[in-house]
Amino acid sequence: MSTPSQTVGPFFAVGMPARSDGAGDVWLRGRVLDGAGEPVPDAVVEAWQADPPVFGRAATDEAGRWALRVRESTVDLSVFARGLLNRVVTRVYLRDDADDPVLASVDPARRGTLIATRSGDGYTFDIHLQGPHETVFFAL
């Protein structure tokens, strides 16, 4: 039996510092928002891309904002926070792709929550943990 998950808590910055590994060349920025639409100021977001590998980790600020350097391609995200007893996992698409089997498996009404918006020097992707705009999260 696997070791159960526990919340990262509010003090993760002591042991999980921000980092950026690999050759990310665009910014992926966004906010983490709760079910009331309020910013989550104590979340930590991790980005992972394979081939070639890019890993990044960033805490949210008081406005719930985070920013990570990634390659210009699909990105897997993990979100940890106080109040999350386990991480939630989502996937950022940089454009709608009708041929992608994962996107195709998602309710069309919610598919837009997985698609980032182009902005200046990168992309924007807000994460809604709960509520009417709830981001699609995946079970691995």
Add this chain to the structure above:
Amino acid sequence: MTSDPPLSFAPYRSTALRAPGLPPVPLPPGRTELTGPVFGQSTVDGREADLTRQHEGEPQGERIIVHGRVVDTDGRPVPHTLVELWQTNAAGRYRHSVDRHPAPLDPNFTGAGRCLTDAEGRYRFVTIRPGAYPWRNSLNAWRPAHIHFSLFGRAFVQRLVTQMYFPGDPLLGHDVIFGSVPAFARYRLVATFDLPNSVPEWALAYRWDIVLRATPFEEPS
């Protein structure tokens, strides 16, 4: 049956507005999910595994050894993977600006450690036994002494952030975060007192093995 706690768990009040309301969508793991970041020896200083030697003097409190193995649910060791931990000092205070608990900081204790597991998946830290501390989830709520752990494993699907607890702690029966885990799985979060691996005249030991989910990860070429 999953050993993980549910995301929505009313006794832990912070879940109310943060736990997703909709069920997750199944994602068949692909190459991205079956690989993960590799942190080499060059990124970790061996001294980071000893939290009692990071400052001029030694921290206050009970020196302990925390060690164990990282394996997967098939029993295979998880070698050369990054383990990060953080904790309070002996008085129950984190070195973090958000921590308002009126307990003293220790100038000789940061409370953060890192190491890579060895070829057999073993890890070992030297630290100080952390303290219990109050939190505002409910009146007179106290967190049992615990150490936060972050593990990457060898694949994105194995990523785990969790907490280790100490055996015999009377607060375990009152803590809603520990209690959010299904009863049959809670023992996995509690370390074992390990007298044989204690160092006479120096430090007691606790053993805590960590089990990541098995995955058909890709061998590095």
